[in-house]
Amino acid sequence: MPPGRPRSEESRRAILAAADELLLSHGLDAVTMDAVAERAGASKATIYRWWPSKELLALDALVISLEDVLARVRTDTGTLRGDLRAILRPAMTQLSQRPYGRVIAALIAEIHRDAAFAEVWQERYVTARRRHARAAFRRAIERGEISAKTDVELALDMIYGPIYHRLLHGHAPLSQAVAYRLVDTVIGVAGSPPSG
Amino acid sequence: MPPGRPRSEESRRAILAAADELLLSHGLDAVTMDAVAERAGASKATIYRWWPSKELLALDALVISLEDVLARVRTDTGTLRGDLRAILRPAMTQLSQRPYGRVIAALIAEIHRDAAFAEVWQERYVTARRRHARAAFRRAIERGEISAKTDVELALDMIYGPIYHRLLHGHAPLSQAVAYRLVDTVIGVAGSPPSG
Amino acid sequence: MPPGRPRSEESRRAILAAADELLLSHGLDAVTMDAVAERAGASKATIYRWWPSKELLALDALVISLEDVLARVRTDTGTLRGDLRAILRPAMTQLSQRPYGRVIAALIAEIHRDAAFAEVWQERYVTARRRHARAAFRRAIERGEISAKTDVELALDMIYGPIYHRLLHGHAPLSQAVAYRLVDTVIGVAGSPPSG
């Protein structure tokens, strides 16, 4: 153990809980260092000691509140369609329960203001979410279920892209059904010889 | 004409120009009312008289700087593929020239904070951009080029969604070639009997 | 009148009153920008706009609360002794009524931390207070009441020095009687041929 007083686990949890609550009930704007500090019974200095910005704190809080879902994903259905549905189902459920759109929109804006944040975001949020689906595509290619020439990254974007588009813009409804149709469409393209 | 001193066209232009410059060279964060006022030689009160928030001012400035491109779009190629390429080509060019990703990300975040802004954004930005592509799909359906059952809105999202996804997340490259491949893929699906 | 909204006299007075109250009832330490702002119903920005530091604000407040006394001083008694007593009497009265020692000690400490403050302190506090006594000495020299060779500055210091010494150190009592004895002693020296 390093010398000195160890980090207070209690305070860490209280800060994350405060951030999470503010984040999901009032948005990233409400996650001010002052508000988190007061609500968590912590001092601002303590927050700054462990999180360089409120955005990274919010990301931490968000990721924690999402990672249970991520951990429970099981993709062993035998078909790409089944795997992708299994991956998207809990995600869509979660998105519909809380105003994640607002939060994610604010954090995506932060990507473009803070390169350090962008990197962590990529690592902790984007990569974690795409990994499962990418693996499902790879397995489908190995099984010969879809063409080996499939551009997996673009295929992922054709599923996730429209979902985020609707989540962020709100110009059209977003539901599990929509997600399933995206899956079917993308598989339809990848399953048949490429048309381009 | 109403009584009183008329609005100063000069000041209006100076404010929009200042906002546009700040927006594209330093991002939405730099578009503070103070900075715009100083740069435009205007007073903050004047800005507030005509724009309710800096975000709506920024949107105004952005739309002006984008609308030339929009006006020049000609979609009379005879094929859906040609039309969509004609629509996307100048857009992709423009996106690659200036840091629009940063600006659009910030404005999308604003959607979720300000319902009034969301409405204007929908009207002035989203709708304007989708209208052309939607019309192209409609014409293609009428010509029998694609199935009449095509979900046009979803098809639009499968083109625009991945583009915005990459623009905003930056997890993968974005280029005209990528946009063209999206077009081809979507047409490939819509042209053949639906697989879902 | 200069352009722009004129300075609010009301806020100026409220800030000075708040500072004065905090200064005299709880000392300079209590004169925090936050406390003054809250008590005056003003914003910190407004205070900073007009006073560069809380010490200069406190000095302003202090000088205002002292200057009435200074203005009422009349030195036309005809003798140096009478003049000096007339000058010191109200000062000693004032010093005994409120904890000025604490305040002056804190401000004198500030002299050594902030050269700008030192200058203003010299101008607004020290000079104002010594001027009367110095003039009394000059008139006494002109009248031939005391030697023309008298080092007036040192004589002033031999009156004010011990007073401040006791005020600041508190090692011995300070009263009007003590001040009068200092006056008599110094005149006794100056009246006779210098011994140095």
Next chain:
Amino acid sequence: MPPGRPRSEESRRAILAAADELLLSHGLDAVTMDAVAERAGASKATIYRWWPSKELLALDALVISLEDVLARVRTDTGTLRGDLRAILRPAMTQLSQRPYGRVIAALIAEIHRDAAFAEVWQERYVTARRRHARAAFRRAIERGEISAKTDVELALDMIYGPIYHRLLHGHAPLSQAVAYRLVDTVIGVAGSPPSG
């Protein structure tokens, strides 16, 4: 000897040395507990265990750095004038070598904030310095060199008061010559029948 690990003499010295250095080269403001701890290689807890405040620590450090001078004072000249000059000479030399004015001003301010400090200050600083001069006056009275009615405390203040006044206010130069003239003036008064 009490049980447990004995106090570290090394750490005590390092802390005082660090405090002294910070005090004289950057003033009392620089004597922060953190800075002293870091510079001394000690922990803040250790400092707090032995010194209740940074001001008392600074006083300790200051007194140590002054007490050599005090110990070397020899007052056996046979005349009050000679004794007082012998007492003041090394003090004035020391004052002119390092920025003691700043330090003393800050500590005097502390007197008025902390009664415990005031007491220690009185004991360790003021009394120690006045004792010699007071004794010299007493001997002079015994010798019949000055009037037995002399108010010794006031006489001391008429020497030390102006010196501190100039040291703290900086409104006029302070030198050994000035100190000597103060001595001569005070003796002049005390030596002759009182003029009041």
Next chain:
DNA sequence: GTGTAATCGAGACGGTACGTCGAGTCTTGTG
């Protein structure tokens, strides 16, 4: 021409949150 009325610039105002610093306390493991 002379109101009347809305505009304009300038800039002061009360607020809120920022990120930092120091004070003084507490909690570890080590000597």
Next chain:
DNA sequence: CACAAGACTCGACGTACCGTCTCGATTACAC
């Protein structure tokens, strides 16, 4: 016990924008 290390709460700092306000000055139309 004392000690180094260092995390903790608390409160003030000085700054930056926000959105509102109060000025004097300007510029139109209506009478």
